[in-house]
Amino acid sequence: MNLILSSLTDEQGKVENFLSSRTELYNIKPIGIGTPYVESLSSYISRIAEDHNLAVSALLSKVIAPMLNIDYLKDQLSQGIIKDTSHFINENSPVTLEYSNALELLTSRDDLRSLTMLNWQGIFSKKLFSRYRKWCPICLNKIKSNSKIIYEPLIWYISDIKKCEVHEVVLHDKCSNCKRNLPFLHKKLMVGYCQYCGSWLGDNLVFNKKNLTEEDTFIYQNYKELLANSSKQSIYPTRVFISNFLNRLMKKLDIRSVAKLANILELNPGTVNSWVKGRRQPSSESLLKIARKIGLTIYEMIYDNNKKLVLEIKKDSYLQQQKSISISEIEDRLKKEVNSKEPKSLNRISKEYGFYIDTAKRNFPILCEKVTENFNSYKEQKVKKRRIEIEEKLKDCLSKETPISLNQFSKDNGITLKTAKTVSPNLCKKVVKRYEEYIHELKRQRVQIIKREIKEIVNTLHQKGIYPSSNKVQENLENKHLFRKEWVKQAWKEALESLGYN
DNA sequence: TTCCGCCCAGGGGATAATAC
DNA sequence: GTATTATCCCCTGGGCGGAA
Structure with a gap:
């Protein structure tokens, strides 16, 4: 047992x-x-x-x-x-x-x-x-x-x-x-x-x-x-991967400074520095840029340490240009840029022509100031132009027959909500308000139509000798779930009362 | 469910300050 | 003279709560 x-x-x-x-x-x-x-x-x-x-x-x-x-x-x-x-x-x-x-x-x-x-x-x-x-x-x-x-x-x-x-x-x-x-x-x-x-x-x-x-x-x-x-x-790679990889890359190519690496990769030195030090992570776009530049794929960057790098370093790169420009040439470039219709920052000019800002400032302080001044005012004008452009688009949106939400405006015009609101908070508020009123009006019209529909159904049922109960009315409505709403019940009651029902 | 407003995080670029 | 770094600004996008 x-x-x-x-x-x-x-x-x-x-x-x-x-x-x-x-x-x-x-x-x-x-x-x-x-x-x-x-x-x-x-x-x-x-x-x-x-x-x-x-x-x-x-x-x-x-x-x-x-x-x-x-x-x-x-x-x-x-x-x-x-x-x-x-x-x-x-x-x-x-x-x-x-x-x-x-x-x-x-x-x-x-x-x-x-x-x-x-x-x-x-x-x-x-x-x-x-x-x-x-x-x-x-x-x-x-x-x-x-x-x-x-x-x-x-x-x-x-x-x-x-x-x-x-x-x-x-x-x-x-x-x-x-x-x-x-x-x-x-x-x-x-x-x-x-x-x-x-x-x-x-x-x-x-x-x-x-x-x-x-x-x-x-x-x-x-x-x-x-x-x-x-x-x-x-x-699998962790968050320190890109920092480790770039440090290894510098060692392999015998590059002593981050600035040189940035120059080879044709990327901003400050940004590359933040990756090298592990303070920031490159976006997928930047990661692909690095991979493309060094002739590897991202997967090879992670797992194939011994693969030969195919680096294309441009012959006219900034570092190689730097040694050749003389003081008088710096003066010529600065004078040319001062009169340019599209002013550039001193920083950009120094990079393009291959001289150091300090050298230029020491030898031609007035010219440098003028360049910076021109650039700042050009920047201001550009911002102003952009502002006007956005304002015009907002006004255009306000004049259209069918109102749209601010969100839709942002999507349609490729202008972020934040930018639009910063540029013209008042116009944005008008767009929002106009859309709100439009939605209210649509809702009001919808309510009227439904109330009328309920009244017609009640009348028809009454004429046929059928008691217009809520169930009977619901059966005839297009949206069967409307009776959950209080105002719909009220409209039904009013329709009943008008026919003498209690 | 959609929209809005506000806040926050993070990437990228420019520039000035600082270090070597 | 040269390289690095801190800081600021701009932009994008997500999180979250509230209103309709």
Whole structure:
């Protein structure tokens, strides 16, 4: 008996052990791991939801949210608030880490961070990704026609990637049907489709074809290498990488000063210095510039220490010019620049002609002062001109028939909100106020239409001999959820009262 | 859900001060 | 004479709370 009991207990233990080791979600394999066209985490989430017959909203709020550790994220997601953090999902932020950790636990996979840029967080500062989904319609159609699993690769979402490498068309970022930008996460997210109107994203057959330039190809090469190798390394670069790399580079090339390095890289000395000392991180754009200049890719900069550098140092570079200019030549240059229609700063002139500011100031103090004075006044005029330009655009916006928000003005004209507000706070306030009034008016008109509609429905039902109950009226309304609003209930009551109902 | 206002962080460039 | 660094300014973009 004891033996039977013990064997039963053992069996039960095995079952419990089996049950406890099961994962909540199927272990679905991400597409393209180890290749440049690896799937994005948001695309994976969409596919996971579909395979489990779950809405993305339910997957996020009921399954993923409880696994998160960041409180505000957990709270927001449980309440169904997705948009606030959705643009971080595929990049290299703490939010990305939270999502990938949660999904790794839920699926029992250990490779989901490769669907994001988490492994390369040491070399990239922020702003690596676009804010919305981007896609190549031709690629999507090809995947669909070949009956392959539809997915959206991570590489499409990188800001520096503007075109499709295969079809050389500009990547789309707006649904061709509803004209909306599509955030990475949404309660109705579905790869290949618009989350708002449900349109197939390969439908737009108007393509903006632009051949890939040499620079585009280089950018592609860099990101493709990083994405393909994202899951293959055991060590990844940290925040000190760029500082260490530049110091190694200086040693290798026997460059003794940061200024010389900056000159070779054709970058600002102060900026390069801040990277060398580890005070700042270069942007992805600057990183690509450095890589291009020294003839390596970013991946080679990190992992291939012995690769030969192909440096193209311009023969007419600033340092080589410096030794040749005489005092009289400095005077000539300064005199020429004093009368220039486009004044330059003394700093720029000294760099262009290859002399030191101190030398010029010591020998020609009055000329130098005049140069600086001209430059400052030129700068002021330029700022003034820009101000007038922005003010004109704001006035133009105010004169248009349909008011737009200040945000829309900023997007349409490529002027940041801050700049617009600094230049003309009053005009900006007018734009905001006008738009507010416009929205109020639209709302007022909408309310009138709905009230009229309710009255008509009540009358029609009454004439047919049917009691116009709230349910009956709701059935006939276009928007079935309107009765949640107090003023709609009131309008219905008034309509009833006018017909003699109590 | 969208927009707005405010605050903050960080990158990049120009320049003056300082160090060697 | 030359190189480095501190500081300022400009710009962009994210975070957050509030209002509609």
